[in-house]
Amino acid sequence: MEIAIDRKQITNKFLNAVSKLTDKCVMNIKPESVQTLTNNDDGSVVLFGKLDAAINMGKDQKDLQLNIPDVKKLTRILNCLEEDNIKLTINSNSLTYNSDNIKFTYHLLEDGIIEHSVISVDKINKLTFDCEFDLSAKKLSEILKSSTFTTESNKIYFFTKDKHVFAELTDKAINNLDSVTLMTAESFTGTEIKQVVPVSLEIFRLFAGFKKPIKVKINTSLKVLMFDIDDKDLTLKYIVSALVK
Numbered sequence: 001m002e003i004a005i006d007r008k009q010i011t012n013k014f015l016n017a018v019s020k021l022t023d024k025c026v027m028n029i030k031p032e033s034v035q036t037l038t039n040n041d042d043g044s045v046v047l048f049g050k051l052d053a054a055i056n057m058g059k060d061q062k063d064l065q066l067n068i069p070d071v072k073k074l075t076r077i078l079n080c081l082e083e084d085n086i087k088l089t090i091n092s093n094s095l096t097y098n099s100d101n102i103k104f105t106y107h108l109l110e111d112g113i114i115e116h117s118v119i120s121v122d123k124i125n126k127l128t129f130d131c132e133f134d135l136s137a138k139k140l141s142e143i144l145k146s147s148t149f150t151t152e153s154n155k156i157y158f159f160t161k162d163k164h165v166f167a168e169l170t171d172k173a174i175n176n177l178d179s180v181t182l183m184t185a186e187s188f189t190g191t192e193i194k195q196v197v198p199v200s201l202e203i204f205r206l207f208a209g210f211k212k213p214i215k216v217k218i219n220t221s222l223k224v225l226m227f228d229i230d231d232k233d234l235t236l237k238y239i240v241s242a243l244v245k
Helices: 007-021 071-079 121-126 137-146
Strands: 002-006 025-030 033-039 045-052 064-068 085-090 094-098 103-107 131-135 155-161 164-169 180-185 197-200 214-219 224-231 234-241
Touching: 002 007, 007 033, 007 045, 007 071, 007 234, 045 121, 071 103, 131 180, 137 164, 137 180
Parallel strands: none
Antiparallel strands: 002 085, 025 033, 025 064, 033 045, 045 234, 085 094, 094 103, 131 214, 155 164, 155 197, 164 180, 214 224, 224 234
């Protein structure tokens, strides 16, 4: 089967975002989109990614499932191509490309080798949140810069005060540890965060380079967070559970 795709759209947006979280993933290709539901190695971060893209899948227009063993490796070989609009041939265990200048074969995994995510798309859509705020690219940059000061910790604690949202970078389980507190949003909607919500700083490193605001949604009772990024044709939803303390 042969499919036609926009190489830059797939690599620069979709694959680059996925590769920051995991080495391998299952890509579901439809005539109108590319999707994945995956998580990091320990299952602490779940990502649902969807790229709205016109995929020419021939006469059959049949949905495809590609089991990608190394997302970064696939990105690298696609970046070696000069053409933006390319045609890939999907075989039983590989995808291939052939032109006058370059050809390659990239092998896929069999179905079932990559474990399914710990949560389904249906469950993601049913999640409810009672506190929401926008995290701007500027505030994200401030968090990442401040983390170079609190190198002994890899945690960030969200709380609200005086109608603002704050984040403290420290580790409350360790005594006499340096800390820094930042205002991350001037306003929020919904319930106040009266008890701090601790999250691993690693999630914010995944967002490095994003220019669009991130919608942060928190279920204050279940201590579940969603980081929602909507960039025109790209939708990314990161789901994480808060740390114990």
